[in-house]
Amino acid sequence: MRIFKEPRVVYAHCDIPCGIYDPHSAQVAALTVIRMMDLISESGDASGTVPTHNIARYTEVKEKHAELCKHEVRIIWGDYFKEDQILEYPSLNDTVREIMVLASKSKQGIDRSAGLKLLEEVNRFAEIFWKTKGVETKRVVPPYGPNEEIVIPIL
Amino acid sequence: MRFVVSGKSMEPKFYNGDKLFVSPLFFKLREPRAGDAVVVKDPRGGRFVLKRIGSIEGDRYFVRGDNLEWSTDSREFGGVSRDAIVGKVIFRYSRKISKLIK
Numbered sequence: 001m002r003i004f005k006e007p008r009v010v011y012a013h014c015d016i017p018c019g020i021y022d023p024h025s026a027q028v029a030a031l032t033v034i035r036m037m038d039l040i041s042e043s044g045d046a047s048g049t050v051p052t053h054n055i056a057r058y059t060e061v062k063e064k065h066a067e068l069c070k071h072e073v074r075i076i077w078g079d080y081f082k083e084d085q086i087l088e089y090p091s092l093n094d095t096v097r098e099i100m101v102l103a104s105k106s107k108q109g110i111d112r113s114a115g116l117k118l119l120e121e122v123n124r125f126a127e128i129f130w131k132t133k134g135v136e137t138k139r140v141v142p143p144y145g146p147n148e149e150i151v152i153p154i155l
Numbered sequence: 156m157r158f159v160v161s162g163k164s165m166e167p168k169f170y171n172g173d174k175l176f177v178s179p180l181f182f183k184l185r186e187p188r189a190g191d192a193v194v195v196k197d198p199r200g201g202r203f204v205l206k207r208i209g210s211i212e213g214d215r216y217f218v219r220g221d222n223l224e225w226s227t228d229s230r231e232f233g234g235v236s237r238d239a240i241v242g243k244v245i246f247r248y249s250r251k252i253s254k255l256i257k
Contacts, residue, residue, distance in 0.1 A: 007157035007174055010194050012165040012205040012220060 021080040023126040026099075027150045029069035030122045033106050034115040034146040036062035041110060062110075066103040069118070073099050073125060081132070089128045095121055116148065123151040156242060158194060158203065164220030164227070165205055168192070174249035175205075179242035187216060187237070192244040198232050203241060216240060 036058045043055050077096045086092055102118035105111070123139070130137045136154045141147055160173045169175065169192070177194050187193060191208045195218055206218035206228050215234030220226025229235070 007159045008203060009161050010158035010175070010177075010203040010205040011197070012160050012162040012169060012171075012226075 021076050021129070023072070023076060023122065023129050024152075026069050026072035026076075026122050027119070027126060029065040029072060030103075030115070030119040031142070031146060031148060031150065032065040033062050033069065033103075034112065034119060034148060036065070037106070037110045037112050037115050038146055041112070063107050066107045066118075069122065070100055070103045073122065076125075076129060080129075085132050089131070091124075092128050095124050095128070099125060119148055119150070123149070126151040156194075157248075158205070160205055162205075162225075164222045164225045165192070165207070166222050166225075168221055169205060169244075169247065170250060172251055173247050175247050176245050177242040178245045181243040181245065182240065187211070187240055187243070193218065194241040194244070195235050196239045196241060198235055198239060204228075205244070 039058045040055055040062070043051050043058070073096060077092070081092065098121045099118065102114055102121060105114040106118050127137055130151070130153045133153075137151045138154055139149045139151055141149050156177045156179060158175045158177055160169050160171055160175065163171055175194075187208055189208050189210055192205070193208055194203050194205055195216075196202075197204045204218075204227075206220055206226070208216055209219045209229070210217045212234065214237060216237065216239075217229040217234045219228040219230065
């Protein structure tokens with residue numbers, strides 16, 4: 001009897017903007033978090049109006065980009081990945097959860113290792129994403145601070 | 156008939172993942188009207204879409220999402236015929252708690 005079966009899917013959807021997904025924004029956000037940690041560390045314990053002002057700005061950008069990173073990953077995870085892909089890549093859910101935790105940890109402090117771990121998890125997320133598209137990836141170090149590795153598609 | 160919503164074109168009334176009870180019999184009692192939330196057979200393919208009736212012109216029913224920016228509807232696929240309307244949404248019987256506290 002149908003009553004015991006799962007309900008059918010009814011689409012309340014949009015065909016237009018959907019389909020444009022790319023983990024690159026999340027990766028750039030993670031790089032930004034690390035860069036801000038570096039800038040804050042380089043400021044040392046400098047007191048005075050200008051250093052205080054600068055640290056406030058770095059902290060704000062770090063906060064925003066950690067949140068942006070979470071947002072971008074959630075959108076791809078929730079809107080792009082389908083159930084069969086989640087089954088095919090069993091590490092995906094753990095990776096997403098790690099990203100959420102590490103991004104929050106990166107907000108709370110200036111521990112660079114948390115930022116690096118965040119970037120690594122976002123890179124793993126990107127690798128899975130590109131695999132689902134059948135696209136090979138490679139790791140490169142972009143020519144700007146914080147000079148850390150990101151996964152990019154070979155297109 | 157029971158349906159589960161996929162997509163956000165009907166937010167905030169119906170969210171992705173909401174489960175709905177839809178009656179095909181309702182429209183045997185009265186004709187569909189503007190404002191009714193309905194399940195329609197997508198004229199471009201077999202799937203079901205959840206939309207609201209915006210206007211009725213002759214025998215064509217023009218449907219649209221509540222969320223116009225995130226909706227593919229009669230603006231794109233044109234009006235639908237009476238027999239493409241599967242039923243009226245009677246009530247929602249399930250929504251994840253997480254949707255309520257975001």
